[in-house]
Amino acid sequence: MKEESLWYIFINASLISNFVLAYFLGICPFLGVSGKMETATKMGGAVMFVMLISSMCAYGIHALLVAINAPFLQLISYIVVIASTVQLVEMFIKKMSPALFRALGIFLPLITTNCAILGLALFQTNKGYGFIESIVYALGAGAGFMLALVLIAGLREQLNFADVPGIVKGTALTLLIAGILSLSFMGFAGLGL
Amino acid sequence: MSSKIGDKTDSRFLDSLQGSPSTDEFIKGLWRDNPVFVQVLGMCPVLAVSNTAENALAMGLATAFVLLMSNILVSSLRNFIPKQVRIASYILIIATFVTITDYMIQAISIDLHKALGAFISLIVVNCLILSRAEAFASKNTIGRSILDALGMGVGFTFALFCLGAVREIIGNGTFFGLMLFPDGFQEWIVMILPAGGFFTLAVWLLIFNAIKERRLKS
Numbered sequence: 572m573k574e575e576s577l578w579y580i581f582i583n584a585s586l587i588s589n590f591v592l593a594y595f596l597g598i599c600p601f602l603g604v605s606g607k608m609e610t611a612t613k614m615g616g617a618v619m620f621v622m623l624i625s626s627m628c629a630y631g632i633h634a635l636l637v638a639i640n641a642p643f644l645q646l647i648s649y650i651v652v653i654a655s656t657v658q659l660v661e662m663f664i665k666k667m668s669p670a671l672f673r674a675l676g677i678f679l680p681l682i683t684t685n686c687a688i689l690g691l692a693l694f695q696t697n698k699g700y701g702f703i704e705s706i707v708y709a710l711g712a713g714a715g716f717m718l719a720l721v722l723i724a725g726l727r728e729q730l731n732f733a734d735v736p737g738i739v740k741g742t743a744l745t746l747l748i749a750g751i752l753s754l755s756f757m758g759f760a761g762l763g764l
Numbered sequence: 765m766s767s768k769i770g771d772k773t774d775s776r777f778l779d780s781l782q783g784s785p786s787t788d789e790f791i792k793g794l795w796r797d798n799p800v801f802v803q804v805l806g807m808c809p810v811l812a813v814s815n816t817a818e819n820a821l822a823m824g825l826a827t828a829f830v831l832l833m834s835n836i837l838v839s840s841l842r843n844f845i846p847k848q849v850r851i852a853s854y855i856l857i858i859a860t861f862v863t864i865t866d867y868m869i870q871a872i873s874i875d876l877h878k879a880l881g882a883f884i885s886l887i888v889v890n891c892l893i894l895s896r897a898e899a900f901a902s903k904n905t906i907g908r909s910i911l912d913a914l915g916m917g918v919g920f921t922f923a924l925f926c927l928g929a930v931r932e933i934i935g936n937g938t939f940f941g942l943m944l945f946p947d948g949f950q951e952w953i954v955m956i957l958p959a960g961g962f963f964t965l966a967v968w969l970l971i972f973n974a975i976k977e978r979r980l981k982s
Contacts, residue, residue: 593958598807599891643867646885647859654852683855684889686808693882738973742804743966750962757957 577707580700584711587762590687591719592753597687600678601720602745610674611724615717617664617679619710621656622688626709628652629692630702649692650683657683687716722752789908793915799892800923800965801972806892810924811961813883817940820928821921822876826865826884828917831893832910833861838901839909845902854897855888862887892920927964931955 590596597618604614632648661679665672672679682688691712695705726748735744799805809827814820834857838845845853866884870877877884887893896916901909932938935955937945954960 595808595812595958595961596886598811599805602804602807643863646863646866646888647856650855650859650888651852654855680851681891683851684891684894686886686889689889690882690886693885697882738970738977743969743973746962746966746969750959750966753957753959753962754954757959 581711585715586759589715592756596690605724608724611720619713622709622713789911790915793919798919806890814927816932817928820924824921824924832913835901835909835913838897
């Protein structure tokens, strides 16, 4: 695969350098909302949407900041855009599905502080992606995040029936599974070269 | 959420430590409410940059600095920030200090800046800092907020260092870049890879849980 092809960007963002399992971005929701398959899927969808919007905005902001020569405003303006997008999604979900709104709980406004989204905006700027490339990168990252979340939710649902020692229950167990998942995702590294 | 559990399980331990309330603000971040091992906050940098002890220490100190400065500012502005826009204002305050830190590290050591990469910028979205601003600094005086930030910052740095040291020693055979083992030592490469981060943190959490459980029983 050629490194600049859109397909490569998508596969790279979703599998080879999966945001959760290879870059450790978005671990908080990954540990917090991955208890149930249904919530995990919807959380993944919400994050993907916010990623897409903020990636497009980040492209515009970066162009503007380069034009006025103020790179130190990058971080501040990115986070403001992300926070407003999350607010928008929150209002939308509250209106459309109050049940989902309750299920996501505190983790919905916390998408703002999801490192995966700010990380995405920063990485695409560092890599110098164009507009179309940025969108594909955001889609890939979102798909990868959702994949990781759904995988771990499925595993945790099964593990509820397992009899594990008391001290392993909870976060420690989730981290152990995440480690094994991360090991298996390393297998995708071969796709890149 | 998790801090409540910490309050319940370790209240007896706390009683034995409690000298005066102000020392408690400092002590609680070190052990009872340790941001990483007990509250499980700010996981992303903990896992990502803890591949060597040096990176881990630098990251911990940078985060502690941002935490301290933002706690001071949030706490001194707590009567002026309207309730509706408080989270947005906190994030802006934090982002400002992170930008300062980013440029400072770049000025001090380019190599370190490269090693930490985007994770310096990502301190902005470290849940630990926002949660301290919201849960503590916005309700308490400047003095208490400083103590709280120092305790949490030291606790966070300590936790990062625990992870970084283990991963560097086992995964690379070195400690702060110094060789520890003779030539025959076979490094566990997996420990410096992402998977090793998950495993090491899981093991540390297990140790903490085991200690806690033993204390509850006795």
